[in-house]
Amino acid sequence: MLAELKGLNEECGVFGIWGHPDAAKITYYGLHSLQHRGQEGAGIVVSNGGRLQVLKGEGLVTEVFNEGKIEKLHGKSAIGHVRYATAGGGGIENVQPFLFNSQNGSLALAHNGNIVNANALKHQLEAQGSIFQTSSDTEVLAHLIKRSGYLSLNDQLKNALTMLKGAYAFLLMTETEMMVALDPNGLRPLSIGQIGDAYCVASETCAFDIIGAEFVRDVMPGELIVIDDRGLHSEPFTLSTSSAICTMEYVYFSRPDSNIHGINVHTARKSMGKQLAMEAQIDADVVTGVPDSSISAAIGYAELAGIPYELGLIKNRYVGRTFIQPSQSLREQGVKMKLAPVRGVVEGKRVIMVDDSIVRGTTSRRIVTMLREAGAKEVHVCISSPPMKNPCFYGIDTSTHEELIASKHSVEEIREIIGADSLTFLSVEGMLKAIGRPQDGNQCGQCLACFTGNYPTEIYPDTVLPHEKELVR
Amino acid sequence: MLAELKGLNEECGVFGIWGHPDAAKITYYGLHSLQHRGQEGAGIVVSNGGRLQVLKGEGLVTEVFNEGKIEKLHGKSAIGHVRYATAGGGGIENVQPFLFNSQNGSLALAHNGNIVNANALKHQLEAQGSIFQTSSDTEVLAHLIKRSGYLSLNDQLKNALTMLKGAYAFLLMTETEMMVALDPNGLRPLSIGQIGDAYCVASETCAFDIIGAEFVRDVMPGELIVIDDRGLHSEPFTLSTSSAICTMEYVYFSRPDSNIHGINVHTARKSMGKQLAMEAQIDADVVTGVPDSSISAAIGYAELAGIPYELGLIKNRYVGRTFIQPSQSLREQGVKMKLAPVRGVVEGKRVIMVDDSIVRGTTSRRIVTMLREAGAKEVHVCISSPPMKNPCFYGIDTSTHEELIASKHSVEEIREIIGADSLTFLSVEGMLKAIGRPQDGNQCGQCLACFTGNYPTEIYPDTVLPHEKELVR
């Protein structure tokens, strides 16, 4: 469903390509296919072997760039970034990639994830005289690199990475090379593709399909890859790795046409829906999904349960950022701008409403109410993931919510709050089975922290980023 | 699917409300729910009993209006309009509602449809000294009214309507009343709703659900309704009526949550999908629909055929108007921005691809090719409507296309052109049966002209609008 309704936001997507005459334009298409990972801002840095050029702005890829602007970005290599939509704050200075110019050359930087010890590192660096340009955790890496003295950039980067804790998929670019680094747990997805002789890198494989590239392989946890005109060179920057890919990428974030570690996202979701149907065993007339992210699970549910799948909820495709909120009097009249029930489908029916997750519960309650007002006789809510009880510190914006409903309430209490006739969550085991990644001993290779509270890295008291500086614009 | 890919465009939606303190805001929400009927421009005229105020602009409802602007539109009555996206042309002067001020008062006018004898009427009026402000056929009505001499507005309007031929759902508003008129064939949908004491009018019933209004009834062919502070008064302006509602409203244009003449659009589409499955009888592994308009039919097909329904095609939600087209070299690499196949779903499979119609065939060919490149073993194209052989003169933009592929090619030829393993169109009888409107003798009450060539009105040689004036902006 809509990110703003959901209260669950990804923090970015990255894309890079080295050695292609249409580097900027391909990056534009790559970023466009990753737009669901962030709508606040977008940027591209290109390299033609000399001076790096940057173009970025707030808004969607199609708003920031146009034909004329892209054509001015000359160069055979590029990295790009899409940034997620924060409620307020933000500001152009936090839009990535960051470009740092010095008299010795330039360094561009794009990041997906969250550095959990960024604040401590920032304190140290400022005490030594560094001046930060942004309120982003990402900038720490650039200062750590520059502080590493007279080493090669490769060694500076490896030194710097060993000081970071948390989740990161980094793309760096200079005049002569592109560097790709993934944290020791591989928390965020990152894959390598090839298009002709050029290598490309993307947060999701859907970017490769869109630009006509072939998938080569996923980047490994703790791996540093250097791409230059001689090709692709890989080396680990740490040996202490342990795979823990974010499970919510399968459940909610990634595009259905992406594959993560070899598993198609739509297929995984449909399996989760089937597994959920097996666990729920509810008697009903119709199954409906909350568009868009829950459609696959709902279809799976309907198929296994043998209950007709219907469009019981319609999402308006034209909701823009400047949408006018209904005032109280209209809200009570039932203004349903973003999501509307289909009376003709649900009236008089026992409805199974499949959604992928419950964060605060407010949206679920609203949808259940809508369905009842449209005449549904019963509303059974089935969630294709387990209760989300713990905040994420690795780049998903649940950390700003004071209340995850499942951290304070039992399933039965939640059912009552949202007003459903029944509420079923998929079990952790059922979810892992449905996704179907090969187990490595008793290691599932996935991060389950938001469900189980087992965080794969250390967590620090001030991990949460301070409120971003408020600029008047 | 995407209108711009489809080459099949509606020409507008209208909404009006009389006697509600939040008239402008409700019209905003009403228009927003009708946004799929037109994305080129939007406008609202409000009346507070005195001077009419207009606010309009090019673009989406959410682009044209914002909180501050809406709040300046004081008044308890309003009419609004959304206009469809033409390739070029257009211009702010053609965005409706039109507002005509004179020293005796104001008249606002919004129109969905197409007047087929507009050019002839325009010639006559200009010869008598009228100056037209727009290149729209709609303006003719205003001049006919003003030319009717010293009659009451009601009589002027009835006189004027008898001179029009074609399709029209008109909303008119003055300082003291709102008038609603539908052509003698009722070619375009138009319904009456009620919210508290206020009456509202909309092209589709989904608008009523969105604003919390109750559906009252559909406007009748040849009916003139006057709404003022005393209530709603109806009278026929002609007795020669014959219902011929546009069938493509069921097949493609209307929102799935709208009901047309009592029939839910999603349900009708799903039935069409089931009927198509019965007629097609194809052996395959997966069924997939072309998003968004064909999803309902595809689900119906899958359900009846007992073949799994899958997301075989993904539509990118972030395609904006300023999207950069891939250059030829990139196109050959297969850059797919708007619609992408899901390799993980279709690879190695026999795929049934359900779509609602074929206009030029180019899009179908492109999708079939995509699916094959993504590994589909077979691609069977099933269309949930009959071959579209004849242009529409009633407000649907097929009249600008030189070639309707089905007007010149047999089904087998089309199959070959689009590269499908098989191609099945729904039969006219199957379509009517699936929609399920009660027959009136041998009258189906629907316009089938695009399929059969039987036009419900006279058609004139110069019916097609001249190219709109090209303004430099």
Next chain:
Amino acid sequence: MLAELKGLNEECGVFGIWGHPDAAKITYYGLHSLQHRGQEGAGIVVSNGGRLQVLKGEGLVTEVFNEGKIEKLHGKSAIGHVRYATAGGGGIENVQPFLFNSQNGSLALAHNGNIVNANALKHQLEAQGSIFQTSSDTEVLAHLIKRSGYLSLNDQLKNALTMLKGAYAFLLMTETEMMVALDPNGLRPLSIGQIGDAYCVASETCAFDIIGAEFVRDVMPGELIVIDDRGLHSEPFTLSTSSAICTMEYVYFSRPDSNIHGINVHTARKSMGKQLAMEAQIDADVVTGVPDSSISAAIGYAELAGIPYELGLIKNRYVGRTFIQPSQSLREQGVKMKLAPVRGVVEGKRVIMVDDSIVRGTTSRRIVTMLREAGAKEVHVCISSPPMKNPCFYGIDTSTHEELIASKHSVEEIREIIGADSLTFLSVEGMLKAIGRPQDGNQCGQCLACFTGNYPTEIYPDTVLPHEKELVR
């Protein structure tokens, strides 16, 4: 001084050219040189023998047009218009030239002046069915033309002109000719120039100097000139003419480098300053002018009186439309954004402050106060025109001011209100003598209505335009 301070606004400038390959660009430069006559909006219509093209917008010439837009205006002929800055109201639909398209061809129209019987004509036309697009008096001409039946355009235009009363300098253009018409009193200036083989027309001769054209002659009162590919043809459309060029064009409106009826404006103003010095006979230390329009008169005054001319008042060149007004507390601290006294020049001095006119008196009072606060020992106000006692109905925006200070107060009372040590107005005779137009019998050939109350045309009760329709934008 600044128009917005002055409360005295011109109502437009026109420019046209026929038969030059750079027609649009030359019109752009011509309008730019006439920008002082109107800053609210600007527009250009071009003709390439076929369809007319229009480009217009609100704001300055340099804001409305840019290189790309001008280059799309293909054609060898063009007319253009700049519109004066009203306080509010206005709106793009009132920006000229107006372009009226019909199935028989197009007609473009640009107007400087004011039709005093526009409202009566509008009533008649609306009663006959005409629909007006704007709230402008100018549009009346187009409807009168179109109503004239099956005559040639030339005859239609002559018929129409005979029905107009008031001030008008009209430029009209069709696909095949340009027409130029001046009212029977020649109230507004209008001149013909030549650049190569092409004829051009402008409100002021400064436009010819700017584009490198040669001045040919002034248009005569009651003259209709037709310019087409065969050349320039003139004929009177009335024989009852009597020259009454607006005197304020010499005093205030026109650019110093323009010549009106052969008399250079700067020279006329300097002569008025000299005449004023002769009439005033004041003993003082310095002479200063209120920039920009009074500089010439102040220099003349200083030269004749033998008193040093100094920059006692500085105008800030960067005052934009969006300038933030000082709040009350700052106003008292003396925020002087637009006009500032030069303390180093006026401190301890007896100052003669020359201005060209007093409308409401508020600005004069403010300037006198400023000068005193900056240390001036005495402030003597000398006005290079007679007291303005009567409203103008011919296109100058004094009609909207309820109070012309001189219509209700004696010179001594005004002196006291504005706080000056002395106040001298130039006499009517002195002004005429200084301007130096040849007298024709006892006819001066100038309109002196605002000074004397003798209007050269009939005046009607509803002459003043109604408030323009308030559009929400």
Next chain:
Amino acid sequence: MLAELKGLNEECGVFGIWGHPDAAKITYYGLHSLQHRGQEGAGIVVSNGGRLQVLKGEGLVTEVFNEGKIEKLHGKSAIGHVRYATAGGGGIENVQPFLFNSQNGSLALAHNGNIVNANALKHQLEAQGSIFQTSSDTEVLAHLIKRSGYLSLNDQLKNALTMLKGAYAFLLMTETEMMVALDPNGLRPLSIGQIGDAYCVASETCAFDIIGAEFVRDVMPGELIVIDDRGLHSEPFTLSTSSAICTMEYVYFSRPDSNIHGINVHTARKSMGKQLAMEAQIDADVVTGVPDSSISAAIGYAELAGIPYELGLIKNRYVGRTFIQPSQSLREQGVKMKLAPVRGVVEGKRVIMVDDSIVRGTTSRRIVTMLREAGAKEVHVCISSPPMKNPCFYGIDTSTHEELIASKHSVEEIREIIGADSLTFLSVEGMLKAIGRPQDGNQCGQCLACFTGNYPTEIYPDTVLPHEKELVR
């Protein structure tokens, strides 16, 4: 005249105020009065004792700020900056004030002048790990301060200032204090004012008149002033000072209503004009000045010589940044957009054209040609300053011009190049005498480097700033 014609650009103006409830608005007015010192960008930083807020943008003060934006800048203290218009380059990231946030507090920085050893300092700082955000020399000061270890900010700043060479008028602000520093030669003007209890600082005294403040005193060379809630505290940061105020501030840059070191600029210019008349002794009919900066000198010339002063050249006030340049063919027709001769004034006359300086000579040649084409019989060019033979390294943009015409040509050669009948430059002695600053021994207290080549500071080979980074926007 117009800066862009002149090729002589100031590099900024600064304004600050401490302890006034309307701090942001007063700074807005202050900056507006300094707009002539820079039109590329403007910014304001406010302090309300807590977090500093910044608002800046490219363009004029009236374009960057509006009522709503200013009102969001809460605080009782503020500093602001206007930046000069470079040909290209620039970019929002170089618009000042700079605001550096760290976890220990914020530092804002505004600068007028040029640090001649900035590049060397930047090299050192980058080698130690500093990352620069801008291509500006100004940022060096912030890094030097941050590198000064655990000293008080006051001591950090004094340490840092001793490492800078060149011209600088700095305003710094933190949450608790404002600091003002002027280089040891006092090359750029900087003055202190008072408004109620609040102190303010400005590049020119005209800002004080505009906001109703009283002039207190000029800042001394080598002085560091700290303003906080306890008042104003001054201390020298160096004892090696030697006054060398930029002479071109008197000649060209400053506003006529400013006083520099007690001398009114208009009065100084008028004296220079008189001195020039004495030195030139030319027989002619009219004197005219090149607007705007040469008007004062021309008036002085005319007064002393007893020759009438006339408006021989008119400047169009509406030249915007987006002005369309005439193409070659139109240029040959003599299109004159920015500056036009007044034929009625110069025709048949012997004209003395007074200008303040000649940089490249191209503009002078163009004006002489214009005057001749408008009929001038003779054109005598009189320049109210000596030949400018040497580039400036202290913040005036002559360093980017490869050719100062006077560095390679004799006066007679220049006269021939510009096509004048005679050419007279004011002598250095005459200029100093006219300005009339008290001599200190044989020290005039002014920088004459551009005339004499005697630079008051060391100059370094790489003093000229590298081309600014080219950002695609």
